Amino acid sequence: MIQALFQEKLHVLNIGLSSFADSITRAGGSVLQIEWAPPAQGQQEVGRALARLVNLLSVETANQTAFDAYQSAQPVLNGVGTASQVLPNIAERMILHSGPPIAWKDMCGPMKGAIVGAILYEGWAENLARAEAMAFSGDIVFEPCHHHNAVGPMAGIISPSMPVWMVTNTTNGNQAFSNFNEGLGKALRFGANGPDVITRLKWMGQVLAPALGDALELLGGVDLKPMMAQALHMGDEVHNRNAAASSLFLKRLISALLKTHIPAADIAAVVEFIAGNDHFFLNLSMAACKAMTDAAHGVPGSSMVTAMARNGVEFGIRVSGTGSRWFTAPAPVVDGLFFPGYSAADAAPDLGDSAITETAGVGGFAMAASPAIVKFVGGTPQDAIDNTMAMTHITVGRNNAFTLPALNFAGSPAGIDVRKVVDTGIQPIINTGIAHREAGIGQIGAGITRAPLACFTQAVSALAHSIGSSQ
Amino acid sequence: MARATKIIRNFYRDSVSLMQLSSTITKLPGVEQASAIMASPNNVTLLVEAGLLAEPVEAGANDLLIALQGNAEALESALTAAESALKQPSPSSTGNEQSRGMSPRSIEMGLGNLVGANLVLISTPGEYAAAEAFKALGLGLNVMLFSDNIALKDEIALKRFAQERDLIVMGPDCGTAIINGIPLAFANVVRRGVIGVVAASGTGLQQVTCLVDRWGSGISQAIGTGGHDLHRDVGGISMLQGLKALAADSSTSVIVLISKPPSPEVASTVLRAASGAGKPVVVNFLGADPDQVRRENIYPAATLEDAAAAAVALANGRIPEAGRASVTSPSITPLAPQQRYIRGLYSGGTFCYEASLLLKKELGQINSNTPVEPEDRLSDVWTSRKHTVIDLGDDLFTRGRPHPMIDHRLRNERLIKEASDPEVAVILLDVVLGYGSHPDPAAEMAPVIQKARDLASKAGRHLAIMGFVCGTAADPQNLSKQETAFREVGMTLAESNAQAVRMAASAVQKPDAVGGRL
Numbered sequence: 001m002i003q004a005l006f007q008e009k010l011h012v013l014n015i016g017l018s019s020f021a022d023s024i025t026r027a028g029g030s031v032l033q034i035e036w037a038p039p040a041q042g043q044q045e046v047g048r049a050l051a052r053l054v055n056l057l058s059v060e061t062a063n064q065t066a067f068d069a070y071q072s073a074q075p076v077l078n079g080v081g082t083a084s085q086v087l088p089n090i091a092e093r094m095i096l097h098s099g100p101p102i103a104w105k106d107m108c109g110p111m112k113g114a115i116v117g118a119i120l121y122e123g124w125a126e127n128l129a130r131a132e133a134m135a136f137s138g139d140i141v142f143e144p145c146h147h148h149n150a151v152g153p154m155a156g157i158i159s160p161s162m163p164v165w166m167v168t169n170t171t172n173g174n175q176a177f178s179n180f181n182e183g184l185g186k187a188l189r190f191g192a193n194g195p196d197v198i199t200r201l202k203w204m205g206q207v208l209a210p211a212l213g214d215a216l217e218l219l220g221g222v223d224l225k226p227m228m229a230q231a232l233h234m235g236d237e238v239h240n241r242n243a244a245a246s247s248l249f250l251k252r253l254i255s256a257l258l259k260t261h262i263p264a265a266d267i268a269a270v271v272e273f274i275a276g277n278d279h280f281f282l283n284l285s286m287a288a289c290k291a292m293t294d295a296a297h298g299v300p301g302s303s304m305v306t307a308m309a310r311n312g313v314e315f316g317i318r319v320s321g322t323g324s325r326w327f328t329a330p331a332p333v334v335d336g337l338f339f340p341g342y343s344a345a346d347a348a349p350d351l352g353d354s355a356i357t358e359t360a361g362v363g364g365f366a367m368a369a370s371p372a373i374v375k376f377v378g379g380t381p382q383d384a385i386d387n388t389m390a391m392t393h394i395t396v397g398r399n400n401a402f403t404l405p406a407l408n409f410a411g412s413p414a415g416i417d418v419r420k421v422v423d424t425g426i427q428p429i430i431n432t433g434i435a436h437r438e439a440g441i442g443q444i445g446a447g448i449t450r451a452p453l454a455c456f457t458q459a460v461s462a463l464a465h466s467i468g469s470s471q
Numbered sequence: 472m473a474r475a476t477k478i479i480r481n482f483y484r485d486s487v488s489l490m491q492l493s494s495t496i497t498k499l500p501g502v503e504q505a506s507a508i509m510a511s512p513n514n515v516t517l518l519v520e521a522g523l524l525a526e527p528v529e530a531g532a533n534d535l536l537i538a539l540q541g542n543a544e545a546l547e548s549a550l551t552a553a554e555s556a557l558k559q560p561s562p563s564s565t566g567n568e569q570s571r572g573m574s575p576r577s578i579e580m581g582l583g584n585l586v587g588a589n590l591v592l593i594s595t596p597g598e599y600a601a602a603e604a605f606k607a608l609g610l611g612l613n614v615m616l617f618s619d620n621i622a623l624k625d626e627i628a629l630k631r632f633a634q635e636r637d638l639i640v641m642g643p644d645c646g647t648a649i650i651n652g653i654p655l656a657f658a659n660v661v662r663r664g665v666i667g668v669v670a671a672s673g674t675g676l677q678q679v680t681c682l683v684d685r686w687g688s689g690i691s692q693a694i695g696t697g698g699h700d701l702h703r704d705v706g707g708i709s710m711l712q713g714l715k716a717l718a719a720d721s722s723t724s725v726i727v728l729i730s731k732p733p734s735p736e737v738a739s740t741v742l743r744a745a746s747g748a749g750k751p752v753v754v755n756f757l758g759a760d761p762d763q764v765r766r767e768n769i770y771p772a773a774t775l776e777d778a779a780a781a782a783v784a785l786a787n788g789r790i791p792e793a794g795r796a797s798v799t800s801p802s803i804t805p806l807a808p809q810q811r812y813i814r815g816l817y818s819g820g821t822f823c824y825e826a827s828l829l830l831k832k833e834l835g836q837i838n839s840n841t842p843v844e845p846e847d848r849l850s851d852v853w854t855s856r857k858h859t860v861i862d863l864g865d866d867l868f869t870r871g872r873p874h875p876m877i878d879h880r881l882r883n884e885r886l887i888k889e890a891s892d893p894e895v896a897v898i899l900l901d902v903v904l905g906y907g908s909h910p911d912p913a914a915e916m917a918p919v920i921q922k923a924r925d926l927a928s929k930a931g932r933h934l935a936i937m938g939f940v941c942g943t944a945a946d947p948q949n950l951s952k953q954e955t956a957f958r959e960v961g962m963t964l965a966e967s968n969a970q971a972v973r974m975a976a977s978a979v980q981k982p983d984a985v986g987g988r989l
Contacts, residue, residue: 002613002637002638002639002712002713002715002716003716003717003719003720005589005590005613005639005650005651005716006650006651006691006692006716006720006722008587008589008651009587009651010589010590010650010651010653011585011586011587011588011589011590012588012590012591012592012653012655013575013578013581013582013585013588013590013591013592013607013612014591014592014594015578015591015592015593015594015595015603016485016592016593016594016595016600016617016618017485017486017487017594017617018485018487018488019487019907020592020594020617020655020656020906020907023654023656023906023907024592024653024654024655026906026947027653027654027660027906028653029653030585030587031585031592032575032581032584032585032588033574034575034576034577034578034580034581035574035575035576036483036576036577036595036603037481037483037533037576038483038532038533038595038596038599039577039599039602041531041532041533042511042531042532042533044598044599044602047599047602048601048602048605050602050606051601051602051603051604051605051606051609052605052609054578054579054605054606054609054610055579055606055609055610055611056609385572386572386573389572389573390572390573393573393576393580393583420577420579420580423576423577423578423579423580423606424576424577424580425576426576
């Protein structure tokens with residue numbers, strides 16, 4: 001009953017003229033001013049669609065279902081395979097790339113360079129010019145990694161004979177895949193495709209991957225979630241800082257590697273390779289995150305984001321309740337620090353599937369765990385905490401497995417809710433590396449970026465439409 | 472004359488803050504005209520029309536646009552000054568966000584910061600307001616919707632949505648309410664008491680609550696419904712909810728309902744509910760025939776003043792008198808023979824309408840921009856004709872400038888114009904106090920009233936300036952302080968609009984009775 005209001009103390013939320021809030025305060029009332037701006041970048045139709053979704057029971061219930069599936073996922077690294085043999089739908093002449101779908105002619109420099117490198121790696125062409133002509137000809141099918149339950153950092157290239165990590169969510173059996181991390185500098189994922197890059201990829205396929213496969217077989221799989229959780233307590237956010245996680249992983253591997261029948265020289269090379277790459281764990285973190293968020297995908301009515309990915313031209317998101325559709329906007333340029341000799345003018349727009357980590361509540365969302373990361377944007381540890389706290393306002397819940405010491409061991413905010421993003425205008429924060437805009441030069445910096453709002457406004461419209469048409 | 476513009480992307484400020492900023496920049500040396508607005512297509516068009524922009528700019532509703540006109544050398548520093556003023560933290564952004572890290576950006580986020588939130592006061596631009604109201608209702612919160620320009624179908628949808636959830640939507644276009652003793656938006660600080668009000672008119676609600684306070688009683692709750700609530704298609708949902716809530720409220724013993732005459736179906740529903748409220752209900756349907764309103768338990772009131780008087784009588788356990796039409800005629804210095812007309816310059820829409828109604832009975836045709844009869848509509852609202860009453864709060868006058876309760880410039884200009892008209896005998900003014908209104912209306916108006924009277928007397932005329940102050944002793948502006956300041960410049964004050972109007976009518980009807988002609 002409305003008269004119940006008369007029995008309570010009046011507490012007012014004020015939206016609009018701030019003088020009204022001042023008056024209520026002066027009159028002795030309780031009021032909080034909302035720092036309001038037109039939602040959905042002023043698109044009224046989206047704003048109205050959003051309004052009907054706020055606190056809608058069917059969406060809340062769907063999100064709880066999706067979030068529970070995400071939260072209860074147990075990603076286990078259970079082996080190494082070859083893409084053509086383990087990815088369910090990869091075709092003979094197919095190359096997977098990061099981000100939402102994109103045609104060859106529209107791809108950014110690093111992605112084109114990486115694809116050419118992958119053609120050379122596969123031996124489909126004997127030189128750069130022929131590889132490029134082949135990519136241009138339409139003889140090769142390009143599809144997003146995400147369409148194959150896979151993820152890859154930066155260009156995210158997976159070609160049929162490349163080795164992939166195999167991760168299984170043992171809670172409901174879904175699988176996720178990722179390629180192997182090549183290290184910093186000239187690497188395929190940044191578009192480098194010279195002989196040294198191809199040679200290293202070959203070594204990874206012929207020596208590194210089989211050795212790790214053997215070791216994993218002895219180990220009987222590695223639980224990735226506890227390892228990520230431990231790394232969060234050691235200063236990683238398992239996206240742009242994986243120093244602790246890579247060490248933890250190597251620590252688990254060494255004894256198993258030594259128990260295999262692999263020649264000692266190869267073991268030494270493998271250990272050296274992993275030890276020399278603080279980002280080695282990144283691809284495992286990504287596959288684990290993919291396994292967790294895929295578990296939450298496909299819940300009708302859910303507004304929870306299950307993928308954020310960039311192809312260097314467009315930023316795309318997928319939402320649990322809107323099926324396989326991508327909602328895209330131009331990829332932003334990353335705000336960050338550049339290696340000597342480079343500047344923002346050299347940077348490719350945001351690139352890679354690695355924002356799957358933020359989608360799963362780590363990376364930028366767990367920045368409070370990793371104060372070292374904010375140095376990329378000249379921030380302070382307090383900024384890192386503030387960034388994580390800001391994400392609590394746009395997420396469905398907290399991941400109790402990923403606790404943050406700086407926040408008194410509260411869980412990391414997780415499960416981005418497209419409604420909340422559009423309603424508050426708070427954009428998901430992403431920690432990321434920066435690739436040179438030209439193929440082959442490699443990483444030129446690292447920093448922080450934010451997912452474009454336009455992706456989320458489209459998702460809200462689509463979700464509203466799907467709910468409206470199902471009622 | 473040069474122009475300069477600056478666009479600050481994704482930087483939202485409310486319209487009142489921006490008007491304050493615009494007026495600050497306009498006062499800077501070398502600046503002729505200045506405007507700071509959110510760059511919605513409508514606002515951009517306004518600036519082009521005003522000559523501040525040569526052509527539309529590429530900007531949107533979330534971008535702040537500053538446009539200046541003046542001396543080329545002054546504009547640069549004016550833009551800098553404007554920008555630095557904007558980047559100052561807003562004084563109202565206090566609250567407890569320091570401890571929570573981030574000020575709330577949405578209603579849902581605000582709920583986390585304000586424990587026990589139960590009402591959302593919305594005054595965003597109209598095109599976004601309905602969406603915010605839906606969110607509030609979806610989150611289980613009552614709504615006061617100050618914003619206007621909301622489509623009737625949205626109002627209906629909102630009110631039905633609210634009704635299903637046992638929540639109330641006060642508004643749209645609800646200017647005032649007093650809930651649990653807290654004045655909301657344009658409201659006065661009134662004593663608490665046993666009289667509950669439900670009003671479809673903001674100034675009507677203010678008049679009744681202020682008179683109740685003036686006459687020693689108090690208000691339990693004053694609920695605004697917005698002006699369209701008793702439209703046939705809305706069906707009086709909010710008024711019926713308010714009535715029911717007050718009927719059930721043990722702190723309320725008398726109920727007052729205020730509206731323009733509703734559609735017959737809605738009137739009959741509302742009156743049936745009022746008659747069964749179990750408490751005396753005073754009904755002021757402005758301009759309605761009292762016999763059509765009278766029912767068991769219902770006391771019709773012809774004016775807002777009568778409604779307040781009846782409510783006070785009932786609250787004191789007395790039966791209300793039939794009406795308070797008797798008014799002591801003020802002593803008026805003789806009028807010149809050609810001084811025949813009343814010019815009412817109102818800031819309150821309902822006051823203007825009530826004046827039209829009352830004057831029409833006494834004087835015949837009353838021209839207005841918001842006339843009682845369509846044929847009495849002024850063809851040119853900027854020029855009065857014979858007896859004229861103007862609602863300066865009408866959209867026609869407020870487009871691109873603040874409401875006359877906040878900004879007195881337009882009314883002051885019109886006051887001087889009317890004073891220069893030799894046919895004018897009486898200028899009738901309302902002064903509205905309370906939160907939201909100008910902090911010191913007398914300071915703005917009294918010098919102009921003085922000037923108007925001097926102007927007339929130099930031309931050999933005595934000009935009567937009459938009116939009333941709608942306010943209370945506890946209002947931030949202080950009723951008696953304001954009344955004193957107006958009396959000091961020779962304004963004749965009544966307690967209420969109805970009294971002021973009757974006083975004005977008697978001045979032009981009976982010039983002989985007040986001492987003959989010059």
